[in-house]
Amino acid sequence: MHDSRQLKRERFTPLTYLLLAVALLFTMILCICVGSVSISFSDTITAVWNAIRGVPASGSITGNIILNVRLPRVLCVTLAGAALSLCGAAMQGLLRNPLADGSTMGVSSGAALGAVIAMAAGLTLPGFTYGGIMVTAMAFAFGSLILILSLAYSLDHSLSTNNIILIGVIFTMFISSIISLIITFASDHTRSLSFWTLGSFSGVNYHQVTLLFIALVICGSVLFRFASELNAFAIGEDNARHVGVNVKRVKLIVLITVSVLIGVCVSISGTISFVGLVMPHIARMLVGPNHKRLLPASLFSGAIFLLLADLTARTILSPIELSIGVVTSLVGAVSFVIIFYRTRKRG
């Protein structure tokens, strides 16, 4: 008698993963081929294949473009998209808040502020020039997260959706003005304001790809390990405690993990808004809210989305390259309104 309310979740099988993986691979190849210089599919495959076999690129221009410019960029975008989307999914579950994300909650801006301060002050770790920036970005991301959550908590103990977002937006505006202030005085040391507020992947190298890869593998494993706990939180924090989840410990670990991952992403590509907000929603429509399926689905969909966004950013007005954040914000802001409207209607 209740047939109309039955959900068909069984449709999410290993085949779905396979399809997502194929779609991702296809998008990656597309993004390597298309650009200011179009390169044919076969040339792309040959160049990548030669590189894998260790055959020197023999000085060909296309080989050079593919291996030193496009491939690292595409890999970086893939990893960052996956990471940001994964963080969004984890936060939306943990806080039971469908609008939570690094950018809506001000975590990304916090990380950017950390990175700008580290650059302006010339902070480096011995033997690892990039380390100082990254570690500061992570610390600031975590600090912002704690600050925003405590402010929201002091307003109302249920951590309502709207309060967190409102505080996050105001925090982001505040941080942006501080960032622009610092850049005004220390512009020789840091990257441009538009890099920090809108993000960019131009000029990334394999060093950064490796860093992102390591961060994603470590943080991703931690978040996957906590999939059941995230389900419990998404159903309700009190309920999570009642069924035996160590709520304080899980919350702390997930928030630190998310901060580390966002910190690494922001220090490499600036703040890219809305990826972590929108893609988990798309993934949830495909596979349902259970984090055992949602986290992997978010990983793939985030990567695909950011690849397409980056492709759009660098080709649509070629030879002018748009900031990637322009594209993600256009798509994201509209989605934000739709999601917000739907959650409000539901009550």
Added chain:
Amino acid sequence: MTAILRGSHITVRYGSRTVVDDLSFRLDEGQWLMLAGPNGAGKTTLIETIAQGVPYTGSIQWEGRDLCALKPSQLAQKIGVLSQRNNVGYAYTVEEVVGLGRYAYRSGFFSNADDHGEALVENALAMTGLTDLRHASMLTLSGGETQRVFLAQVFAQNPQVLVLDEPANHLDLNYQQQIFSLIREWLKEPGRAVLSVVHDLSLARHYGTHAILMDHGKSISQGAIHEVMTPDNLQQVYGINVYEWMQEMLSQWQG
């Protein structure tokens, strides 16, 4: 005989407001202890202290061991809590929410070692009449159905003590009767006990074996149900002649 659960001098303060005031109680095997009292008496807060959800002073002991010393998963295997506010924000299925009741048995490295889990979830779904709704999204359920889902979750959790805040909340009369009879059946197994907040005094008197009557955070009277819920005690707490009122209500159905 040692009590399963014993609270001593429990006090909860929110700022300058004392919500639970130096309250002590004991819960023995086979008892169904009813917490009664008007709004704001501190019943839900007292339940939250047992669930370790609010900071309190005093102590609560499980068979002589302090509850604070238990890990959350150990606590969940002993005490199952059903709270009053349960709305789910995402489209989880009924089965997923009920299955979460097995969390405490699945956590740790041997995550698939929960052998009885599936049977208990199945049984809990059947007990609460949810088997047909197992794949339904939580977002499509009515208040009463949602309440039954969380009740099923507590049954799947298979604790020794049930702590229930308004288990009859949102339930139609037929389900009220069914659920309360279910809990009474559940209680017959040795080693079990129930502590619940019940607003409906008739239900409390009918199903409870013992009671604590609370007002302004204090225990006014506690003991066997018929000694606690007397016309005099109820008059003192509710400020009306409850006995007369109940008679008047009943008279609506006569003649």
